[in-house]
Amino acid sequence: MQHFALEQALNYLIQTGAINLKPLDNKTIRFSLKDLPLDVNFICTNNRIFVVSDTSQHSDVNISLSAGVFFALFKGEDLTDLLRQDKIVIHGDVKIAQLLVDILQSVDIDLEEVLSQYTGDIVAHKAGKIAKNFKQAVQNSSNPIDTIKDGLSKLMITPVVSKLYKNKHH
Amino acid sequence: MDNTTHFGFKDVATEDKQNLVRGVFDSVASKYDLMNDVLSFGAHRLWKRYTIASSNVKTGDKILDIAGGTGDLAIAFRKKVGESGHVILSDINAAMLGEGRKNLINKGIFGVDFVQLNAQFLPFADNTFDCVSIAFGLRNVTDKDQALAEMHRILKPGGCLLILEFSKTDSEFLKKFYDFYSFNVMPTLGDLIADDKESYQYLAESIRKHPDQETLKNMVLDAGFGFCEYHNLSGGIVALHKGIKV
Ligand SMILES: C[S@@+](CC[C@H](N)C(=O)[O-])C[C@H]1O[C@@H](n2cnc3c(N)ncnc32)[C@H](O)[C@@H]1O
Secondary structure, eight states, X not given: OHHXXXXXXXXXXXXXXXXXXXXXXXXXXXXXXXXXXXXXXXXXXXXXXXXXXXXXXXXXXXXXXXXXXXXXHHTTOOHHHHHHTTSEEEESOHHHHHHHHHHHHHTOSOHHHHHHHHHOHHHHHHHHHHHHHHHHHHHHOSOHHHHHHHHHHHHHHHHHHHHHHHHHTO | OOOEEEETTEEEEHHHHHHHHHHHHHHHGXXXXXXXXXXXXXXXHHHHHHHHHHTOOOTTOEEEEETOTTOHHHHHHXXXXXXXXXXXXXXXXXXHHHHHHHHHHHTTOXXXXXXXXXXXXXXXXXXXXXXXXXXXXXGGOSOHXXXXXXXXXXXXXXXEEEEEEEOOOOXXXXXXXXXXXXXXXXXXXXXXXXXXXXXXHHHHHHHHHSOOHHHXXXXXXXXXXXXXXXXXXXXXXXXXXXXXXX
C-alpha cells in the first residue's frame, strides 16, 4: 500500500514539473530492508518512477538499511551522516543514491492533499490513512508483503461499502 | 504436439477455441455492462479504477487497451492522456467493439480509435506504446505466452503492462463462497438476465482455468519483462499484474 501512495505522489510531482527525473533516467535503485523481507525498487524510466517490490532484475544501486533508518531517511535525515555511522551500505554510485534520496525527501508534502488532486477523494483519503498505519502494521506483521497487499484490498473494499451506502440514501 | 486446449472445463481443438470464445462474447455483448455490474456487485468499477490509478499514465501517452470490450478502461485512459495523447480500444470481437463504440458515443468520449484485433497478433510496430492494458481478457486468449510476448514487443522501454484478471484467493471462506456463487448463482443470473446460461457457465469455468498469481507473474517475466509484481484485490478474487519493460 505504501508504495502505491508513494508512486502516485512522485509521479504527480514529475508531471507538474516539481521533480526533474533526467539525471536518474533508466536507473533502478533498490532499498533492501535488512530487518524485513522487503525490497523496494525505484525504477526511473520513460519520465516516470515505478515503485515495485519485485527483484527479478538487477538494480544499478543497492541501498541496504534497516526499516527504522529507511523511515528516518524519509523524514529528512542526512544520507552522508547515516553512511558515516554505518547505518546504510550502498553498492553502486553514491551520487545516484543521493539524487533519489533528495527526491524522496522532497515528497515531504501532505500526501493526502496531493493524492486527492490526482486520484479522487475516496482513494486519496483511504490511501493517506492506510499509509499512516503502514509502519506499525508492517513492523507487527510476520509477513509485511501480505500486509501491504491487504492494505490494497481494504482500499478497494471500503469505498464499495461507502458508495453503496450513500447511493441508497440519496 | 498437443493440439488441444481448454475452453472452460472442456478440452477443445486449439484452432476451435477462438471461435467458441467469439460465440460467447457475441452472445453476451448487448447485456455485458449490466451483467458486469450485477455479477460483481459493482466491484469491477473499483478494480478498474485501481488499475487506472496504478498505471502511471501521463498526458501525451500512447495507450492500447486489448480485449477492451465496452471500453471502461479506454474511457478512463482517454481522460488521463489529454488531447496530445492517443488511446486505442481493441477487441477481437466485432459485436463487443460495436458496443464499445456505442458506449463511448453515448458518454460523449471522442478521440479514441477502434481496432479489431487478436491479442496474439498485434498490428503495431515495436516500441510504440507507453502502456498496454488487458482487463478480464487474457483468460480467453488461446496462446497467452504469445500474446504476452506481443505486448512486450509493442511497449516502449519503460512501458507498463497491466493485466487485470480473476485469480486465486487464499481465504477458505472466500473460496467456498466464490465457488458456490460462480457455479450456481452466476449461470442462473446469466439465464435470467441475459437468457444465456452456457456463456456464464463458461465464464465461471474459464476463471478456474486461469493461471494463479505467481504463475502469471512468471509468464510475464518469461515474455521478457524486467519486472512484474501483482496486487491482490478483494482478497485475491482479482489480481492486477503490472509488468515493466526495461
Ligand atoms: C470479459 S470481456 C472484458 C471486456 C473489458 N475489458 C472489461 O473489462 O469490461 C473479455 C473480452 O475479451 C475479448 N477477447 C477474447 N479473446 C480475445 C483475443 N484473443 N484477442 C483480443 N480480445 C479477445 C472478448 O471479445 C471480450 O470482449
